Amino acid sequence: MSDLWQGIDKISYVGNKGSLKSGLGFQYYNPEEEILGKKMKDWLRFSVAYWHTFDQRLVDPFGDGTATRPYDKYTDPMDNALAKVDYAFEFYQKLGVDYLCFHDRDLAPEGDTLRESNANLDKVIDKIVENQKATGMKVLWNTSNLFTNPRFLSGAGTAPSSKIYAYACAQLKHSLEVGKRVGAENYVFWGGREGYESLWNTEMKREQAHIAKMFHLAKDYADEIGFDAQMLLEPKPKEPTTHQYDFDAATTIAFMKEYGLDKDFKLNLEGNHANLAGHTYQHEIRVAREAGMLGSLDANQGDKLIGWDIDEFPSNLYETTAAMWEVVENGQIGPRGGLNFDAKPRRTSWQAEDLFYSHIVGMDSFAAGLRVAAAMKEDGFLDDVLKTRYASWDEGLGKDIEDGKEDFKSLEEKLLDTPQAELRAATQSDHLEQIKDTINHYIIQTLAK
Amino acid sequence: MSDLWQGIDKISYVGNKGSLKSGLGFQYYNPEEEILGKKMKDWLRFSVAYWHTFDQRLVDPFGDGTATRPYDKYTDPMDNALAKVDYAFEFYQKLGVDYLCFHDRDLAPEGDTLRESNANLDKVIDKIVENQKATGMKVLWNTSNLFTNPRFLSGAGTAPSSKIYAYACAQLKHSLEVGKRVGAENYVFWGGREGYESLWNTEMKREQAHIAKMFHLAKDYADEIGFDAQMLLEPKPKEPTTHQYDFDAATTIAFMKEYGLDKDFKLNLEGNHANLAGHTYQHEIRVAREAGMLGSLDANQGDKLIGWDIDEFPSNLYETTAAMWEVVENGQIGPRGGLNFDAKPRRTSWQAEDLFYSHIVGMDSFAAGLRVAAAMKEDGFLDDVLKTRYASWDEGLGKDIEDGKEDFKSLEEKLLDTPQAELRAATQSDHLEQIKDTINHYIIQTLAK
Amino acid sequence: MSDLWQGIDKISYVGNKGSLKSGLGFQYYNPEEEILGKKMKDWLRFSVAYWHTFDQRLVDPFGDGTATRPYDKYTDPMDNALAKVDYAFEFYQKLGVDYLCFHDRDLAPEGDTLRESNANLDKVIDKIVENQKATGMKVLWNTSNLFTNPRFLSGAGTAPSSKIYAYACAQLKHSLEVGKRVGAENYVFWGGREGYESLWNTEMKREQAHIAKMFHLAKDYADEIGFDAQMLLEPKPKEPTTHQYDFDAATTIAFMKEYGLDKDFKLNLEGNHANLAGHTYQHEIRVAREAGMLGSLDANQGDKLIGWDIDEFPSNLYETTAAMWEVVENGQIGPRGGLNFDAKPRRTSWQAEDLFYSHIVGMDSFAAGLRVAAAMKEDGFLDDVLKTRYASWDEGLGKDIEDGKEDFKSLEEKLLDTPQAELRAATQSDHLEQIKDTINHYIIQTLAK
Amino acid sequence: MSDLWQGIDKISYVGNKGSLKSGLGFQYYNPEEEILGKKMKDWLRFSVAYWHTFDQRLVDPFGDGTATRPYDKYTDPMDNALAKVDYAFEFYQKLGVDYLCFHDRDLAPEGDTLRESNANLDKVIDKIVENQKATGMKVLWNTSNLFTNPRFLSGAGTAPSSKIYAYACAQLKHSLEVGKRVGAENYVFWGGREGYESLWNTEMKREQAHIAKMFHLAKDYADEIGFDAQMLLEPKPKEPTTHQYDFDAATTIAFMKEYGLDKDFKLNLEGNHANLAGHTYQHEIRVAREAGMLGSLDANQGDKLIGWDIDEFPSNLYETTAAMWEVVENGQIGPRGGLNFDAKPRRTSWQAEDLFYSHIVGMDSFAAGLRVAAAMKEDGFLDDVLKTRYASWDEGLGKDIEDGKEDFKSLEEKLLDTPQAELRAATQSDHLEQIKDTINHYIIQTLAK
């Protein structure tokens, strides 16, 4: 292996005796270890996001970028773009991940025309494909940036200008071709500006019909060229716009059903977006998996006292346990899903080595969550809670109702003279405090092993 | 007219020269006046909510009720319930509304069995029907309280106990019969506890299937007895539970589609609930109307710096203008919709006369909103904004795309060599600040007339 | 010991091998064990809140109480009040806490006059004092309920009516006398309605001057009768009112300084209130301890996606670790402080045994937090982080600045020609992700021991 | 006048008959008109913010700048900086404002050393002073940007590095000298990064002591050079950092008192910051004015459903009326205060003319607010509300309490046997709904004149 990220060796599993304070190593992520009959790496399928990890300069609305990166010395944009590919692939190797994600504009500089932009991109893709061959790295998903350039100031698939919309379609076309070249397993649409600043000047329904059509055209073209990626929509409620159409999982599923997209598209869900929509990450994953719509996961966390998208690397074990519980219940993240770190170090963690610290805490936190979820599953702890709580539906009256054997009249007959005390006796305490205590217990005992 | 609410005369339209400070009277609500070809009273169809206006004692989680009401002298629960009917109908007459809304348990005390509860309720309904005949008052909608009694501590249609579920169905059955007796135009389901406290002990999908079945059974029974009310679901994201299934309009529409309820059910939307879900009231109404799902409106407002449901009487003219703009665009609130004041005076506005002040500010604020919306419509102000903004879709390339004549390849051909400057030239400024200024102008100039 | 709470034995420390799922017992709370040179029970000084644990019926704004308690059979209010004392003291014994907290109106029913209310209260206090003698139980603090009764609808110390204010003072007088009788170590003021619904009708400054005077009169009277409790104010930003004057720790400290109360009063801080004010609990404790104003702690947690005060029992180990870190840094909670569970089980955890589960998870979570904080302290982990980060202030230029030896001119001279690169070199990465990983490590490794 | 902003004539007062839709003009702002004995322009003292109006490219975290400005043709940074001065002063003239505000780094490009940066800045200041002489334009306040450059990534006055702190002091020194040159009436400190990302690595008290010292040094140096500006601190709760020390008005006042800054410093308050802290703008102004700490106002508005700082131009008449009510009660904004538009057009309002629309809606909204507040003052409407509500404090018992003639014992004597009914009779209804109706009435009737 080359040594572009100097001073960093390949990160290996060292077990839970040391922390990052004492050196780089995984405490919980042991890729080949089997959990519930499957290797950890196959449950988790970690992916690094090109835009955050290699492009993000750690700017914020009140400050210039603070990041220092070893490839900052390449000042020509194309030189920089090409050099970065080497740095990226060495980073993947040293970190020990199998997947990457990228969008088009983070790989190569934009030209004055789409033809020029495509040409720039293709050069970088050539190098990526070459590196893939050498390393076996796979692309979890790729996407197209349809929100940064000023031409997209009012959206792309929902642009008020049909010319901008048409341009977005053309840009997407090439991005799908790129996806095919790199063998992307999924293709993601995040609707950064697909929403509104104000309802007063917005034809919401018309805009939604436009973007639904764009998704259909994308699917058609993917089929045409034989790019068989799973298509995914990524919900987010707001930021940059005041309101984005793909507000949350439920809203996006409603949209997909309305426009006949629910057969071909699934969801890519992000933790920080869940919170901005007023939900837990677990809730969003549950909604998607129960609807058969769970596609893939963007792994990050927000700060619930903060109202914007901070895309922190995940470290909260309660949240990773809850997310991985849903994954365990689902049997997998999604047919081709993975955990993509759509996350960036804090602006104050600006050194190159912080990129390693950040990914390790993210990977270890999800690996820990998997271990805890698996332990709760193996012991039947939560299955017992549910079985007891819903027992009255598994036989007798409950079963009859589920089987469609009862109606309002038959039920009234049975309940008309039931006294309050008997009704009250049919209720159970949830013992939620006991459940929380037990989850704490599982976290500590499982992770200490 | 009797004079149970002493010191209050019938409220009449006095025009905009005086305010409530100088005496009771409507400044903007002139029921027979025509606006956009329809009487104000037919656009607005105001309704008074029995539970808040006549039952609410103005308690809060840290305080006992402060309300003083003229019927407080009736101490026996049934006496009180029967007396209140007279007070209610005189209130409607003095206020000048044509509709009321009620649930079952706010009309009459609960007995030990459903049979007893029904009997209590029926006595009050007898008196209501009598009063309806005498006054012509109509019922906008009725509903059933399936959340206050401890038996419903974990929900009714989503109760973990099938017996509680069965009881809820039986209670609903009678409530539908009551609806038929009073000629209710709609029937509302608000899912107060139909959600979860914790996902760890919840089978979300199973619970949703159960309540969907309950809605189907309700519709079936309504059909059976010839109660042809429009069925409505009322979204709310949380409170009392941590998460309620009918989170917002989009989520509820998704649920209805999933379970085949979208043909028979529509939405009843509340302003404060919209805010708790992270939306404006206008947004929720827009979502519903564009989906053909707008049924009726609960008129109230929240405080956006407060995280719980305060159900304030609406007074914010920006919000009532936006709501009525959507109604004007829709041609009506809904096929049988109205504006029900699901609102209570502040706990510090505890006098009987505050009930009049409160309803007047609510009615006048919506009447004002209607006047402003109509003026903007008549001048074509917002229609022009939209027409200009989306002009590129009405012909040429945009029309071809909408007509399905383009695909990714044809669009790439057209755009591949378009320079950035030409793309940027296709974007327009929104002039949002100019639009806000113009809306202020319409509010002032219309209402000053 | 009697056996009023049937089926519950004295809770003992069983270590971390079992959870509440397998039986009642403490995993982390071992009262006599020494941590950092002090017994756990002396670090933590747990207290049970009478109002929540024994009075709270588990109502919410949309539902009646669900609680079932073994003393529900006593239907006469005074009988119930007196019987409850026995249940309470057995509860303390079985749980193994040394402190209780109460307000006046939760102990005994209110009479028509203050004289009657005081007489009722005194009878219950007699029994409490008797039980204290028998058991050695101490009172962490008492307080007076000046917010539930409708007379306090616009506040007590900030009431617009001077008569209500005067009554509040008289009620407080007796509450101070009660405090002296039971030997309360602190006396708390929580300003439930000391704030405003609307600024339009509020003389904020005058109201604040009134309540400041009430606090002074209270301190004067306490001194006069020889009740030497530490006086405490408890901040909360809102609920029940729109805005409460004691918004958060910083605001309350500003108020105390403005009115000369900062010598005699300190703060009682609650976790859920911190979140409602937009802060972490750790932040509020830090603000108070650095100002020398940390008095005592109300132990509970909120749900950061919920905008009202849920007063959940604390179970989040991140939050208890952070809170106990501040306590460890402070050397103690406060001169006479403790951890009072101002917390209630969820409305769905309505059984008597849930009171035990709830307190155990609360006590264990704070005991766990203490263990983790102590381990981080003993290893010098966070001290090292701070020492490194602020090293430039401990000598040379930084020390000169701190010592007042520099001014703008001397500093300009030194920095006027410093190039950007040298400035940038003076900044450090925070490595925040590494720190979070290390805290996770401490939680797991410490608690697994 | 030159014509750099082509197509725009001087904006004049046209009265309320037309809106911005029909052409540029003020509906409510008539600078020479007297309101409550003072010219409108003297009540309002509008100021344009250089950074937002002339520098802001309308970027957001997900998008590049969209703004097009007539001076974009100047590509050399110093050429651009110098040219912009002419555009700025013509803008002021055409808009009809008397004040500007600026910080150091928005005027001129930064050099490699402070000496170079100062030299660049001085050239632009020369031109500004020249333009001031020609036009009579005054500087409401200037400030120093201590947050954008990466060297300030962890703060300036609270930087962990003493070298960065020292550099900040040196930068401030020159900024004060600039203030003196341009005759700035105030000098503002906004603590963009003066706070923390995490408490785990922060010595909060030490950092606060450092910045307090910096403020003292700044005041000392201003005195030394005879720059007699009013010093102002601008609170903001968060963004860019997780928590900023100057959280809100009350917190900042507490800080000033703790460090002896309250004699020399006052507050500059911003509407959007108030909302992010959980307050209304009116609340923050009230807190400041009642503490004698109101210095100046940053005029903008947020969106209460959005959790980040959008700095919208103010258009909400409820908010401007409330803010101007507080100003009217205060007699003036502050001794040298004004209304500075710390506001930017929406990213979708990117044309040069939107800068005019935006400022006009902002100026007109505050002028309207002044008119409404004055009308309510002249009629004594709110004074009557307060007088009635607090009447019991103006004589008898209330006066005795205020005069210190009562204590707990004397009050107990008076209230011990007062029955509940008499206490309840001492409470009043707030009639808050009536008040809101009346405010609506004042808005419409005043502005329609």
Ligand SMILES: [Co+2]
């Ligand atoms: Co994100």
Ligand SMILES: [Co+2]
């Ligand atoms: Co994402």
Ligand SMILES: [Co+2]
């Ligand atoms: Co509501």
Ligand SMILES: [Co+2]
């Ligand atoms: Co409602």
Ligand SMILES: [Co+2]
């Ligand atoms: Co609380």
Ligand SMILES: [Co+2]
């Ligand atoms: Co508390």
Ligand SMILES: [Co+2]
């Ligand atoms: Co701002």
Ligand SMILES: [Co+2]
């Ligand atoms: Co500002």
